[in-house]
Amino acid sequence: MQYNWNWGVLLQGPYFEWILSGLGWTIGTAVAAWVIAFSLGSVIGVMRTTNIPVLRAIGTAYVELFRNVPLLVQLFLWYFVFPELLPKVAGHWVKRDLPLPEFSTAVVCLGTYSASRVAEQVRAGIQSIGQGQRYAGLAMGLTPVQVYRYVLLPVAYRIIVPPLTSDFLGIFKNSSLALTIGVLELTAQTRQISEYTFQPFEAFTAATVLYCLITFIVMTAMRIVERRTAIPGMISLEAK
Amino acid sequence: MSGGFDLHVIYQNIPVLWEGMQMTFLLTILAIGGGILGGTILALCRLAPFRWLSLVAGSYVNFFRSMPLILVIFWFYFLVPFILGRPVGGFYSVLIAFILFEAAYYCEIIRAGISSVGRGQVAAGQALGLTYRQNMRYIVLPQAFRNMIPVLLTQAIVLFQDTSLVYVVGLHDFLVNADIVANRDNRLLEMYTTVALVYFVLCLVGSMGVRRLQRSYAL
Numbered sequence: 001m002q003y004n005w006n007w008g009v010l011l012q013g014p015y016f017e018w019i020l021s022g023l024g025w026t027i028g029t030a031v032a033a034w035v036i037a038f039s040l041g042s043v044i045g046v047m048r049t050t051n052i053p054v055l056r057a058i059g060t061a062y063v064e065l066f067r068n069v070p071l072l073v074q075l076f077l078w079y080f081v082f083p084e085l086l087p088k089v090a091g092h093w094v095k096r097d098l099p100l101p102e103f104s105t106a107v108v109c110l111g112t113y114s115a116s117r118v119a120e121q122v123r124a125g126i127q128s129i130g131q132g133q134r135y136a137g138l139a140m141g142l143t144p145v146q147v148y149r150y151v152l153l154p155v156a157y158r159i160i161v162p163p164l165t166s167d168f169l170g171i172f173k174n175s176s177l178a179l180t181i182g183v184l185e186l187t188a189q190t191r192q193i194s195e196y197t198f199q200p201f202e203a204f205t206a207a208t209v210l211y212c213l214i215t216f217i218v219m220t221a222m223r224i225v226e227r228r229t230a231i232p233g234m235i236s237l238e239a240k
Numbered sequence: 241m242s243g244g245f246d247l248h249v250i251y252q253n254i255p256v257l258w259e260g261m262q263m264t265f266l267l268t269i270l271a272i273g274g275g276i277l278g279g280t281i282l283a284l285c286r287l288a289p290f291r292w293l294s295l296v297a298g299s300y301v302n303f304f305r306s307m308p309l310i311l312v313i314f315w316f317y318f319l320v321p322f323i324l325g326r327p328v329g330g331f332y333s334v335l336i337a338f339i340l341f342e343a344a345y346y347c348e349i350i351r352a353g354i355s356s357v358g359r360g361q362v363a364a365g366q367a368l369g370l371t372y373r374q375n376m377r378y379i380v381l382p383q384a385f386r387n388m389i390p391v392l393l394t395q396a397i398v399l400f401q402d403t404s405l406v407y408v409v410g411l412h413d414f415l416v417n418a419d420i421v422a423n424r425d426n427r428l429l430e431m432y433t434t435v436a437l438v439y440f441v442l443c444l445v446g447s448m449g450v451r452r453l454q455r456s457y458a459l
Contacts, residue, residue, distance in 0.1 A: 214306075
């Protein structure tokens, strides 16, 4: 089969702009979803470490639910099924007036999905600290909320920086699924370029390079964070 | 979408869904087999005493781990027919993409498993006069695989979920068949909920099984 390489096509308008805009949507989706994932995931993770059975059960149910359904199916549920289940007025609003409907759906879906992963990391981080710290905090007269706020969470977050990095990178990769509901992110744009120009390899190479670049930048940034936040005396973190 | 939850449409389309599920299972099993085989080879390369070999294997793993699976599927969807010079159909392109992609993830699991075997075991094997190959084959890998089984199975569940991404090239798996019915009969609510429920039950049973195994099987 003959293939005419034409790398110039990537720099031609409008294709160059498409790639840039795709990159922008990928980053936007991932960062917005991370905000949800990190905050919701922290809450769920903390719930699973409390000794209140109801909270633990809710946390466990959340994690099991979101981890055992494929992300693509979750995306379809959010996009096609969720508006139908809402009360009529809210459903209408979601279907008609929600700003940037595809983007918002993708962000909520990715955020809630990744929250289940963050929750597991937060839980593991808190459990790795040991009960002694918790008891010491309580014995000092701190309320349970204060124990989490001032004793457990600050240490837990610092321990779980490396696994959180890989979850953060996971959001960038998973944001490519948003193309199935019509978000024109990086993968979608390069697929579109390959359809318009019949130069699939150049287009996909551009996406490949950009994804590698994102990974590299995030890894470098997180390595700095890891070094800055490393807990003195914990060799396992610095050894890497 | 007409009101009410219509169970009839699900019941009626069970054969179609089952056909799709068979495709999902087939793809999962072949990708696990190929992935573990490729992953073992990659892991052995990464741990090999030759620097260049471990560098190549390491780059391969890092490269694939920074790619979204969808992009890899697209790549091979175009690349495989191009290399072979003839159309091969979606299935083989997707299968190759899955095997090469999953091999990178299995490599990391297997590498961790091999590293978890105590150094004393390797040394003992060498002291007995075993060659590198024999040492790996009879001493290290059997123990490593036993340690890894829970993680390998967890990855298998992840892979089972990931196969739903063949949606982007329209291979008729469980999700795509349900999607076709959903759009044909205008029953998105019923079909997508059913798909989610089936995946949920299968994966939950799987991960509960893994947890039980983990408790009873650990070395």
